[in-house]
Amino acid sequence: MEQFQFYSPTEFVFGKEKENEAGRLVKKWGGSKVLIHYGGESAKKSGLLDRVAASLKAKGISYVTLGGVKPNPRDTLVREGIALCRAEGVDFILAIGGGSVIDSSKAISGGFYYDGDFWDLYEKKSPLTKTIPIGTVLTIAAAGSEGSGSSVITKEDGLLKRCLTSDLYRPKFSILNPELTYTLPAYQTACGITDIMAHIFERYFTTSTDVECTDRLCEALLLTMIKEGPVAVKNPTDYGARANIMWAGTVAHNDIIGSGRKQDWNSHGLEHELSGLYDCAHGAGLAVIMPAWMEYVYSENVMRFCEAATRVWGIPMDFEHPEKTAVAGIHAFKDFLTGIGMPVSFKEIGARKEDIPVLVEKLGIGDGTRAGFKTLNRDDVTAIYELAARE
């Protein structure tokens, strides 16, 4: 087990109708003038925005609103949010939505106190040192941003995707009401399930040894997704399935299951270029990349893939041919993804084989390598994209 620091100070408030406690929680965490940040019209139409606004008013908290966050949230709206917060004297940001809205809120909270352009922080030209506190009302179980210190923003100009991680980005509170996810279409639900499983696998496939505790915790969450995922896709108003997926999604990414492990994150890296270039859903891009990555890297440590195959997918161990067990586990994952309606090839997300050199170029790997379960160079990432591009 590696040495680690783990700090997850977010207060999670989970259950039906908990969005009505937003006012109480903002007050508790020191907010008096709030920016409500959200995405499309659904938060308005469903009445969610009104309920949250009413709960703020009931506590005497004033607010301004900024909607329009898109999937793969853009730098342009972040700048608009920073300007609005400064003009209005905002001291707390309340994100109502999924990962994109929360990530955009984090970027605004970090840019607020930064003198230059906030994109510097994402380019690591300058360190993040101060943020406005944020809270969230989660509407999609997927990104885990409600409990994590990460934020991923896409630069409109050139469609560059960059991630910034800091404990300063961890929300003060997150409200998780599984009922708010009832109206998600099956495809978005499945994208969320895929994203959650990817967050687990990125941690599971490690070069660290003696990590039984977090191995088992990773497997616990994967088994939960395997049981509950298909239920939620088929029956969107199954509270138990929605609730288990929602909590698993948060625990999968607040990093408790990654503590003491070297992590991979190359599938996320390779995917970011896909959703950056084609604007596909992040979960869909991951469904395409992850099995290809697994196929390419499993021979680095066949036994770890056997562990996943037997403990997660219930495949009997073939002691004579362990690699067959390993590969069967990868196929089981691919079949699971197909079963919940996810794409598993370039074609299905509108990606093109001939763009691979562009993807590799945008990844910025150059003559260098990316660390991980297997260290990848330019040829390796090209080969993984090619596996994903097979017809």
Add this chain to the structure above:
Amino acid sequence: MEQFQFYSPTEFVFGKEKENEAGRLVKKWGGSKVLIHYGGESAKKSGLLDRVAASLKAKGISYVTLGGVKPNPRDTLVREGIALCRAEGVDFILAIGGGSVIDSSKAISGGFYYDGDFWDLYEKKSPLTKTIPIGTVLTIAAAGSEGSGSSVITKEDGLLKRCLTSDLYRPKFSILNPELTYTLPAYQTACGITDIMAHIFERYFTTSTDVECTDRLCEALLLTMIKEGPVAVKNPTDYGARANIMWAGTVAHNDIIGSGRKQDWNSHGLEHELSGLYDCAHGAGLAVIMPAWMEYVYSENVMRFCEAATRVWGIPMDFEHPEKTAVAGIHAFKDFLTGIGMPVSFKEIGARKEDIPVLVEKLGIGDGTRAGFKTLNRDDVTAIYELAARE
């Protein structure tokens, strides 16, 4: 899944030699005058106390010390600690030890700001409203107090044991260095393992439904203990085993695995009277009580005990006679405890069958009941003690 609030703001710093960061962490969390609270001479002799003190000095932090915390920590030393902290203007308490030292530190931190006698807080006569911040350097993986909001104190007069739980009691930071547990004797190691497993089972055996995520997380930690526990008992300097046990012990009790579940805690309740009366180790008392409790209650929900038997103990499901599977799981747990050197009967811990009426009396159940996986009345708790008292 039940509604819940989960808040675990403790910063965990895990790895070899991390006790040398105590000064940095106390400073980060606002301490300038520290009470170092500890147990016996081992913290001194091992040099641990000196290393921590040096790390405080290096950051310009002054301190006073108070040792002498015993297992099942007493109210008398807590009062001494409160008086010392007031006299010396202490603003941060650093616990060096295991659950007893940390629980005693919490009691001092809560009593400091309370005008009356601190025992009022534990009798729930007055609410806990303010505490001095505390940090911990953990030396035993067992109680989970390093990440929990709980504190259990024993009143010298009458040997009454009472528990107080509050988010205010959660440590600001906890330093976890698995190497500090190398010198624990096998018996104490096994007591810790038992305590950790009890913390998991108390949450696992629930009347809540649709809790797959936390079921799986509980099972993950139990599987970790089953693998790593016997290794640490046999080879006390196995870093991997010590590290996995230490982190599992913390995760088992910061309540992430209990979120959204009704919990039981009757085994702990019944045990507290045992260690209160006979001053046996808490873990030893639990090893005696838990299997008896399981035997007495499993028929309330045979399927849940089958889940434990199959998923945790690897027992094949007997679909014709599920109760046989359930009972086999309980026997497997008892065998595991015996295997790591734990007592499993009254006699082995010096408890006497004829004291059962006294134990029941001290439990204070009267004509009432205790809620849980099975609601227990006076006759039920008597029957459980009697099962534990079998020769």
